[in-house]
Amino acid sequence: MYRESRNKEIYKSVLYPDDLFGDSRKWRRVRKETLPSLRRVEERLNDAAENVRNFRRGRNVAAGLGIFGILMAPLTGGAFLGWTVGALTVGAGGFTLGTVIIEKYLAGDVLNEAQTHIDQDKKETRYLRQRVHFFMERGGTYQEEQFAHRLHESFPDAIINVVAQSFKDFISSFINTEAGSVFRAKDKVAELRKELETELQRVADMERVHVYY
Numbered sequence: 001m002y003r004e005s006r007n008k009e010i011y012k013s014v015l016y017p018d019d020l021f022g023d024s025r026k027w028r029r030v031r032k033e034t035l036p037s038l039r040r041v042e043e044r045l046n047d048a049a050e051n052v053r054n055f056r057r058g059r060n061v062a063a064g065l066g067i068f069g070i071l072m073a074p075l076t077g078g079a080f081l082g083w084t085v086g087a088l089t090v091g092a093g094g095f096t097l098g099t100v101i102i103e104k105y106l107a108g109d110v111l112n113e114a115q116t117h118i119d120q121d122k123k124e125t126r127y128l129r130q131r132v133h134f135f136m137e138r139g140g141t142y143q144e145e146q147f148a149h150r151l152h153e154s155f156p157d158a159i160i161n162v163v164a165q166s167f168k169d170f171i172s173s174f175i176n177t178e179a180g181s182v183f184r185a186k187d188k189v190a191e192l193r194k195e196l197e198t199e200l201q202r203v204a205d206m207e208r209v210h211v212y213y
Helices: 002-015 020-056 067-076 085-089 097-105 109-138 142-153 158-162 167-172 180-211
Strands: none
Touching: 020 097, 020 109, 020 142, 020 167, 020 180, 097 167, 109 142, 109 158, 109 167, 142 180, 158 180, 167 180
16 A cells, blocks of 8 residues: 555656646745845835925925925926926826836836846746646645645735736826825835735745645
8 A cells, every 4th residue: 555655656756747846936936036126116115205205394495396396306407396296286298296206216227126026926926826726636746735725725826916017007006196195105015015925924834834744
């Protein structure tokens, strides 16, 4: 009986050389790289939010200068220093507070790096889901089958469900003409990062339990 069971395990290990635990470990490596890139976006948004809050408290700016002008000054050579928050309701040359925040604080590698990691994370998450379904339907080792069922019960798909659009659009959707909206955008990115961290820990815990089951 033992030999028959052992032969079955060996057969399955040959039939499925890329085991589910290996897939899970690869997914976790990708997820670990996503998290720091989101934290860097949080930090940049926090800088923008602090500037907005300081303006509203009357710090760092002369009387009569609008928040839009303050945020835009480095990009336009001061051409928009007279614009106020109210002016944003109709826009200024196509600019909105959301585009200003993104252009000034998230331009360059910060946003692009985050988008790259998110895209890779989505790809690996979808692949892991396919592998989970495969092992549930076709079988594998006993440990893999149990692990697949556990993953299926609480699959880590927040990054697919939450960031359905581009990450730039995800951030912009929380920023409008209200100063507090910049903090809200930062908080939403933080919420996403924490949810992804929770998923990472949950998968690691499940993997640890079943790999030695």
